[in-house]
Amino acid sequence: MAESSDCGDVTPACDTSCVTDTPDAILDALRQLTGNTEVTFHDGQREAIEALVYDRARLLLVQRTGWGKSAVYFVATHLLRKEGLGPTLLISPLLVLMRNQIAAAERLGLRTFTINSDSDATVDELLSLIDSDEVDLLVVSPERLANPEFANKVMPVIGRRPGLTVVDEVHCISDWGHDFRPDYRRIGNMLSSFPEGLPILGCTATANQRVVQDAREQLGHSSVVQRGPLARAGLSLGSLELSQQSDRLAWMAENLSNLPGSGIVYCLTIRDVEIVAAWLQSEGLDARPYHANLTVDWKLESERMLLDGSLKILVATTALGMGYDNPAIGFVVHYQSPGSVVHYYQQVGRAGRALSNSKGVLLRGAEDDGIVSWFIDSAFPSEEEIQTVLRVLNAAEGPLSIYAIEAHVNLKHGVLENVLKQLDVAGAIRRVRGQTYERTLATWEYPKEHVAELNRLRKEELAQMRAYAAFDGCRMAFLAAALDDESIGDCGICDNCQQLPLPSELDSNAVQRAQRFLSGQFGKIKPRKKVPSGGLIAEVDQLAPGRFLTVWGSEDLGKLVQRGKQEDGYFDDRLVDAMVTMIRDWSPTPATAALTFVPSERHPTLVSDFARRLANALGIPLLDIVSKLRPTAPQKTMSNSYHQYRNVSGAFAVTTSALAPLELGPVLLLDDIVDSGWTMAEIGRLLLQSGFPVVYPVALASSAS
Secondary structure (H helix, E strand, O other): OOOOOOOOOOOOOOOHHHOOOOOOHHHHHHHHHHOOOOOOOOOOHHHHHHHHHOOOOEEEEEOOOOOOHHHHHHHHHHHHHHOOOOOEEEEOOOHHHHHHHHHHHHHOOOOEEEOOOOOOOOHHHHHHHHHOOOOOEEEEOHHHHOOHHHHHHHHHHHHHOOOOEEEOOHHHHOOOOOOOOOOHHHHHHHHHOOOOOOOEEEEEOOOOHHHHHHHHHHHOOOOEEEEOOOOOOOEEEEEEEOOOHHHHHHHHHHHHHHOOOEEEEEOOOHHHHHHHHHHHHHOOOOEEEEOOOOOHHHHHHHHHHHHHOOOOEEEEOHHHOOOOOOOOEEEEEEOOOOOOHHHHHHHHOOOOOOOOOEEEEEEEOOOHHHHHHHHHHOOOOOHHHHHHHHHHHHHOOOOEEHHHHHOOOOOOHHHHHHHHHHHHHHOOEEEEEOOEEEEOOOOOOOOHHHHHHHHHHHHHHHHHHHHHHHOOOOHHHHHHHHOOOOOOOOOOOOOOOOOOOOOOOOOHHHHHHHHHHHHOOOEEEOOOOEOOOOOEOOHHHOOOOEEEEEEOOOOOHHHHHHHHHHHHOOOOHHHHHHHHHHHHHHOOOOOOOEEEEOOOOOOOOHHHHHHHHHHHHHOOOEOOOEEEOOOOOOHHHOOOHHHHHHHHOOOEEEOOOOOOHHHOOOEEEEEEEEOOOHHHHHHHHHHHHOOOOOEEEEEEEEOOO
């Protein structure tokens, strides 16, 4: 479709009078839907639509980003609905991608409906619309298919009058794919129950031959593959090694304003997104953060601003990743390197979808591989973690909620969710309602060899990403070859083809500003408001919001904290100065009148000595009033809130008998490292019950951010 990438910029549908008089029904449908009498198909689009509409095929479509895969299923939906088929079921992995798809479909006159975590739509509302045949396109996530209410109420209704089924980003269906999601495996089981003659479409831009074969098996052995070249014309790629965060921040401050149009800066973590966005704003650049923890309204506004060009830079995690369609993105910069070439192609492909020239810049940092390795190591639960959960469910007399299971297993909540999802998809357990599960009669064996092979593959992919960064040949050819597309030659426009390296000279003043900025990026300690059993903590027993100075092991201050705890047994005076700056800049109200600290059995003088020096620097008294009643395990060995809370509950005492009433003012509660926050919450409760009106938690570093 020559004038539109993914139908993202087409005009609203017109009536049939504006369509060229031609016997070509497929082209007529395209022109009627777009309201453009001159529009034509991209190579391969017509053939894909014909396969779905006329042959009712199972089709796997592997085409580059921006080729127009959604145009295929929009036109096919329009034609199949005219032939009497039911609504198209579009399974889509990300909310931002769903919003793109729905907006484009509605501009084309298709009646859409979605149920997701950001919408207020209900199953009953959907059923009513399906009954009255008022839905052309139903957009859901793979996780929604696992919802018992949706599966039991909606799927049987759709099954009575089925239509086209579309699995977008179908590489997620393969555990060899870079974004495997367990719930996608349910789709293969669902599709296997469909009779021949129902059209099925799987779409992706990022699948090598191994993933293609796996996805094809999931779609059905009769499925056919249509594959096009993956090279992106006009996208100029470059890479630069800048190990220090401050260097990368300085580079962006100097260079982002020179890049074309609006763009995206990708980061690996939410905290890095917040830091980078705040830094760019402090340097006078127009930037906003975007990640899963932000409100729906914020994300929608950010997407709109990026689309209409009123925002220069959106700093994002992969929450703004797969399939996001904005034809006007002029550049994509990676503040940190992704875990694979496939991830990188997917993300950098957001740039230049409808532009003749765009830019993709990879900035590699010292912390990148460590972050990615953590993601790799935690991707699949260990055998012991899974067997622990199975033992609990085997012994249960009935279904158990995730919170009831959590009380019996020392696993992080996210790990437990992953375990339950893997077992549910495998059929070893059954989701009864909400997050409540029961054991089935099915046997289950841990796939040791498969998990080991997946980990080996992921580490190979990480090494391939390092090789891409250091590569001295054509970068686009490297990416295409990594996806088993050997059809292209050199692009002629990347930094290596042009023999024009990215600017690497850094302004020393900008680097110093970035270093000072990073030293001042204080984190927030949020007060605990619920006990793990679900009950509320009374407001009078809650800590006030607090602050931590840095992240454990991060550049500059984080490494200073780490060295002080693990090597020196003494925290450097520079940390005292930084804490004083943090507290004075924060200036909590009402103002603090004293400081106390969390006692430690393993390092009895480390925190107390730092507390003494900090209190002196702040000019407030130090109150040595917290004592330990019994030994506790290190909180870092307690993986979830239930065990963390139980570990410290009743373990401390506060003695205020030697204090005068006037000394019971707002108090700082200091610890060296904050993780779960339960130690602070427990001691804070005791301090508040002892008469202190406000307790502000402060820590040198967070190990949980």
